[in-house]
Amino acid sequence: MNDFWIILTGSLVAISCALLGCFLILRRMALVGDAISHAVLPGIVLAFLFSGSRDSLTMVIGAGLLGLITTFLIEFFHKKAKLQSDAAIGVTFTWLFAIGVVLISLFAGKVDLDQDCVLYGEIAYTPLDMIILEGGYLLAPKAIVVMSCVLISILLVIYFFYKELLVTSFDPGYATALGFSTAFWHYLLMGMVSATTVASFESVGAILVVALLIVPPATAYLLTDNFKRMLLISSGVGVVASASGYYLAVWMDGSIAAAIATMCGLLFALAFVFSPTHGILKRKLVRAIN
Amino acid sequence: MSNFTDFFSFSDPNVRYVTAGAVLITASSALVGSFTFLNKKSLIGDAIAHAVLPGICLGFLLSGTKNPLYLIAGAFITGWLSLYAIQYIIAKSRIKEDTAIGLILSVFFGFGILLLTYIQKSGNANQSGLDHFIFGKAASLVGADLITFSIVSILLITFTLLFFKEFKLLVFDRNYAVALGLPVKRLELLLTSMIVLAVVVGIQAVGVVLMAAVLITPAAVARFWTNSIRIMFIIAALVGAFSGLAGAYISYTAPSMPTGPWIVIVVSTLALLSFMIAPKKGILNRYFKQRRFRRTIQDENVLKVLYQLGESSKNFFVQRYADEIIRKRSFDKKGLHRSIQRLCSQGYLEKIGKLCVLTQEGKTRAQRIVKIHRLWELYLTTHVHIAPDHVHEDADTIEHFLTPELEADLEQILNYPVVDPHKTKIPY
Numbered sequence: 001m002n003d004f005w006i007i008l009t010g011s012l013v014a015i016s017c018a019l020l021g022c023f024l025i026l027r028r029m030a031l032v033g034d035a036i037s038h039a040v041l042p043g044i045v046l047a048f049l050f051s052g053s054r055d056s057l058t059m060v061i062g063a064g065l066l067g068l069i070t071t072f073l074i075e076f077f078h079k080k081a082k083l084q085s086d087a088a089i090g091v092t093f094t095w096l097f098a099i100g101v102v103l104i105s106l107f108a109g110k111v112d113l114d115q116d117c118v119l120y121g122e123i124a125y126t127p128l129d130m131i132i133l134e135g136g137y138l139l140a141p142k143a144i145v146v147m148s149c150v151l152i153s154i155l156l157v158i159y160f161f162y163k164e165l166l167v168t169s170f171d172p173g174y175a176t177a178l179g180f181s182t183a184f185w186h187y188l189l190m191g192m193v194s195a196t197t198v199a200s201f202e203s204v205g206a207i208l209v210v211a212l213l214i215v216p217p218a219t220a221y222l223l224t225d226n227f228k229r230m231l232l233i234s235s236g237v238g239v240v241a242s243a244s245g246y247y248l249a250v251w252m253d254g255s256i257a258a259a260i261a262t263m264c265g266l267l268f269a270l271a272f273v274f275s276p277t278h279g280i281l282k283r284k285l286v287r288a289i290n
Numbered sequence: 291m292s293n294f295t296d297f298f299s300f301s302d303p304n305v306r307y308v309t310a311g312a313v314l315i316t317a318s319s320a321l322v323g324s325f326t327f328l329n330k331k332s333l334i335g336d337a338i339a340h341a342v343l344p345g346i347c348l349g350f351l352l353s354g355t356k357n358p359l360y361l362i363a364g365a366f367i368t369g370w371l372s373l374y375a376i377q378y379i380i381a382k383s384r385i386k387e388d389t390a391i392g393l394i395l396s397v398f399f400g401f402g403i404l405l406l407t408y409i410q411k412s413g414n415a416n417q418s419g420l421d422h423f424i425f426g427k428a429a430s431l432v433g434a435d436l437i438t439f440s441i442v443s444i445l446l447i448t449f450t451l452l453f454f455k456e457f458k459l460l461v462f463d464r465n466y467a468v469a470l471g472l473p474v475k476r477l478e479l480l481l482t483s484m485i486v487l488a489v490v491v492g493i494q495a496v497g498v499v500l501m502a503a504v505l506i507t508p509a510a511v512a513r514f515w516t517n518s519i520r521i522m523f524i525i526a527a528l529v530g531a532f533s534g535l536a537g538a539y540i541s542y543t544a545p546s547m548p549t550g551p552w553i554v555i556v557v558s559t560l561a562l563l564s565f566m567i568a569p570k571k572g573i574l575n576r577y578f579k580q581r582r583f584r585r586t587i588q589d590e591n592v593l594k595v596l597y598q599l600g601e602s603s604k605n606f607f608v609q610r611y612a613d614e615i616i617r618k619r620s621f622d623k624k625g626l627h628r629s630i631q632r633l634c635s636q637g638y639l640e641k642i643g644k645l646c647v648l649t650q651e652g653k654t655r656a657q658r659i660v661k662i663h664r665l666w667e668l669y670l671t672t673h674v675h676i677a678p679d680h681v682h683e684d685a686d687t688i689e690h691f692l693t694p695e696l697e698a699d700l701e702q703i704l705n706y707p708v709v710d711p712h713k714t715k716i717p718y
Contacts, residue, residue, distance in 0.1 A: 030392040031333055038499055080573050081565040086332040087510045094503030095558035098551035101500075105548055208403075211396035218389050248404075255407035261400020268393065272383060280382050 005141050007243050010260055012147035013200040014238025016154050017212035018220075020193050022231050025217050026169045027189075031086075032074060033213045035093035036190065037197045039070040041100025044198060049107060060195050067194020068187060070096060150199045154192060158231075165189065166227065204257040211261035212238060219268045222278045237267050293543045305542060307436050308549065312534035314443040315495045316504055316553060319488045320530030321450045323505030324512070324523055325481060328461045332506040333388075334373065337395040338489045339501035341372030343402025346423050347409060356420070358438060362490050365423075369486040372398050399498070426497035426550035435494070442491045446484055450523075457481055458519060496550030503554040504530070511561045514568035533557035585632065587690050588621070590659050592629045593638060594689075595619050596648050597656035606653050609645035657717045658697075663689040664710035665700050671711045672704070678711035 024033045040063035047062025070092055077088040158165065168175040168185040175182055197209050204212065220233035245260030252259065273279055300306045326334050342365035349364025350356060372394050379390040406420060450457070456477050459467040468474050485505075493501050512525035537553030566573050595618045600606030612626055621629070630646055633639040638652035648656065666685040670676045692700070709715055 025386070025389045028386055028388050030386075030389040034336075034392050034395070077565060080576070081514075082571065083510060083513075083565065084327075084330055084332070086330055087327055087506055090332045090336065090502045090506050091510055091558060091561055094500050094507065094554055095561075097499050098503070098554035098558065101548060101551040102555060105546055105551075208396065208400055210392060211400050214389060214392040214396060218385055218393050221385065221389075222383060252404065252408050253411045254404045258400045258403035258407060261396055262404050265393075265397030265401065268397070272379070278383055283382070 003246065005144065006256065007246050009141065009143050009147060010204070010242030010246060010256070011239045012144065012151050013196075013204050013209070014212050014216065014242045014260070015235040016147065016151045016196050017200070017209060018216040018234035018238040019154055019158060019231055020189065020196060021213040021217035022220070022227070022234055023165060023169050023189055024193070024213060025221065026227075030214050031089050032071065032190070033193055034210045035074065035089045036067045036070050036194050037209045037213070039093045039096035039100075040066045040194055040197055040201075041097050042066060042103055043194075044201070045100055045103040045107070049103075060198050063198035063201075064191050064195045066096065067197070068191055070194075071187060071190040146199050150196055154196070157188070157192065161185075204260065208257045208261045211264050212241075215261075215264035215268050216241065219264075219271045222268075222271045222275045225277070237264070241267055297539050297542050305538070308542075309535060309538040311436050311439045312495055312538045312549060312553060313531045314439050314534075315488075315492050316508075316530040316534035316537075316557075317527045318443040318446040318450075318530075319492045319501075319504045320508035320526040321523060322446055322481075322484050322488045324509040324526045325457055325461050326485060327506045327509035327513070328519075333391055333502065334376075335485060335489060335505035336502035337372055337376060337391050337398075338369045338486055339493050339498045340395045340402070341398035342366075342369045342486075342490055342493065343423060343498065344368050344398055344405055345402075346420065347402055347405035350409060350420060351405065361423075365490040366483075366486055368398065368402075369489060370482070373482055373486070423493055424498050426493065426495050426500070426548070439491060439495075442487055446488055449480065449484055453477065453480065454523075496553055500550055500554045503557060504533075507554070507557045507561050508533070511557070511564045514564040514571045529557060529560055533560070585629070588625060589629050589633055589638075590655070590690055591619065592621070592626065592633065593648070593652055593656035594659050594663075596639075596646075597653065597660055600648065600653075606648055609642060609647045611645060659689045661717055662692050662697060662700075664714060664716045665697075665704060665707070666692070667710045667712070668704055668707055668716075669700060681711065 021030075021033065024030050043062040043064075043066030044059055047058045050062075051058040073092045074085070074088045077083045077092065078085045083091070164175075164180050164185055167178065168180055168182045172182045175185075193213070200209050200212075216234040216237035217230065219237045220230040223233055224230050241260050241263040245263040246256055248254075248263060249256040249259035271279065273281055276282060296302070297305060297309075300309065323332075323335060326332055345364035345366065345368030346361045347364070348368070349360040349362075352364075353360040376387075376390045376394050379385050379393070380387050385393070406424075409420065456467070456472055459470070459472065460474060460477050460481065464474065467477075488505065489501055492504050496504055508526040508529040509522070511529045512522040515525055516522050533553045533556040536556040537549045540552045540556075541547045541549040564572065567575075569575055592615060595615050596610065597606065599610065599614065599618060600608065612623070612630065615621065615626060616623065630639060630641065633652065634641050634646070638649055638655060639646050640649055663685045666688050667678070667681040670681040670684060671678050706718070707716060
């Protein structure tokens with residue numbers, strides 16, 4: 001049963017990240033996602049200090065706020081101080097991450113968090129933290145409940161606002177002409193990325209969230225030109241990586257989250273070489289025939 | 291205060307190691323990082339910092355010891371490989387640079403963690419300390435580390451000085467460097483090797499995540515204070531060194547404080563300050579400059595309205611109420627009063643009770659603006675062939691900015707015309 005819970009948690013995280021990641025890489029904001037996943041650290045620590053527990057809701061709110069602040073700061077430095085955007089990203093997330101680490105050291109006695117946990121999480125422990133109903137029935141691991149809520153919210157937002165999200169990603173100018181607020185959808189997306197990062201950080205760790213945000217969508221991007229199919233394929237890649245990653249980790253006796261990231265990389269490499277539309281083999285063949 | 295003197299007397303060998311190590315690494319990384327900053331590839335350093343982890347683990351697995359030479363060799367190889375993979379993915383597929391960087395960074399790091407956890411559980415007694423490469427261990431540097439740090443720093447600084455001109459060309463205009471016949475490929479190889487080297491050594495001081503800051507934040511600070519590339523590199527190195535020193539000092543006075551993050555907080559604070567207050571490029575200066583422009587434009591618009599009112603009443607020196615100005619052109623009431631006050635103190639207007647009137651200087655300045663406006667409208671219709679009803683807005687902007695030289699040119703090109711496209715007289 002543990003295997004099932006762990007793979008299910010991994011898959012839920014992977015699908016949530018993959019869906020959001022598709023929008024990120026279309027917007028050329030993959031690295032903003034990376035930055036957010038680091039920069040939420042002080043938000044997590046502060047939420048922990050205020051609430052005194054690892055209560056998921058305060059954490060999601062704290063980190064969601066930090067994620068929005070990160071997005072805002074990156075744009076502020078880029079637009080107002082005219083700092084080149086790559087440097088704006090680099091300066092912002094390292095600064096916030098450093099503050100987070102210092103906060104952890106400052107309140108070491110009060111905060112039951114450590115850098116290891118933040119970096120690579122511990123998905124193997126998720127089945128231990130079960131939600132227990134009155135009468136002693138085990139419902140499901142807490143992580144599964146939390147991640148299901150996150151995934152459902154993401155699905156609802158994408159389902160109801162598909163057009164807005166798509167148009168503002170592909171063609172901001174056209175979106176503005178249609179009367180959509182690009183800023184609103186931008187910040188909504190970034191807020192969702194931050195919330196997902198935090199909700200998943202206990203299981204896969206904030207840094208390996210990046211792998212799930214970027215790699216499955218990049219893989220899907222090599223396999224299709226249709227955006228809806230890209231959402232489906234990247235979710236599928238995420239699930240396959242979670243399941244195969246779990247068994248790789250069991251076989252090697254290593255970190256599960258890290259193994260999932262490794263499997264994501266492997267799947268990407270396969271698509272990169274063998275994709276029937278965009279793979280390098282196909283390109284070579286086309287060139288050989290011509 | 292005794293902390294301060296204790297620290298800066300450097301009598302404690304431990305303090306000496308930590309401080310010297312931190313300063314050497316931050317200063318030399320800042321130099322190398324400045325090139326990646328100028329190349330607009332700031333996050334390459336971040337990717338390499340993550341990608342060295344599997345190399346370190348493989349170095350350990352293959353050699354079975356923690357000999358820094360094997361670890362650094364391993365780190366060097368995967369750091370290199372990551373850079374190559376990023377470039378290969380961008381060149382051979384439709385994946386964009388940012389996605390490729392994020393992809394390689396996370397996959398390499400994930401693989402590194404997988405190996406690290408594998409090593410930790412394999413029960414090899416030697417393995418403790420490998421995670422220094424993830425989180426840094428600046429506070430526990432020892433003499434042997436210092437030797438490595440010094441050698442690497444000296445190498446980095448020497449190569450930066452030796453090939454400064456070549457690297458500069460490479461970063462700013464690669465094609466020109468190729469055309470000059472420079473060995474571009476070999477230079478790029480050298481520069482990337484230097485970056486990888488800086489990262490491999492630097493992450494031991496500040497850790498994987500914060501390495502990017504040590505590389506690029508000093509460059510970002512320096513860029514705000516100068517336009518000269520030489521001075522920029524000097525400032526970057528000094529900022530790097532200062533942050534290293536400050537980080538070491540802070541963790542000396544508060545031993546529970548980690549050195550690496552404090553180095554980054556110090557350098558980031560300098561960066562934020564620079565973004566705000568740097569002369570010319572800072573946000574505050576930009577803000578004040580924009581405000582000054584806005585005020586000048588508003589003041590000139592007030593003068594212009596008074597002049598136009600004067601034209602229709604055939605007397606430029608009629609005393610008028612502020613309301614008359616607003617009736618002609620809508621101004622915010624408070625803003626208009628501030629404008630009138632400024633113009634009075636500059637001698638362009640005179641105020642008699644609630645009435646105001648143009649002075650001779652005021653009339654001259656207003657007349658020039660009106661003239662430029664009408665000349666420009668004429669120029670747009672006759673030379674750029676824009677319809678007369680589309681030229682007003684453009685002229686409304688240019689009238690505040692045209693220099694006297696261009697003004698003279700315009701008069702000559704149009705040969706001192708009498709009327710503008712709307713048949714209004716052009717005043718000289």
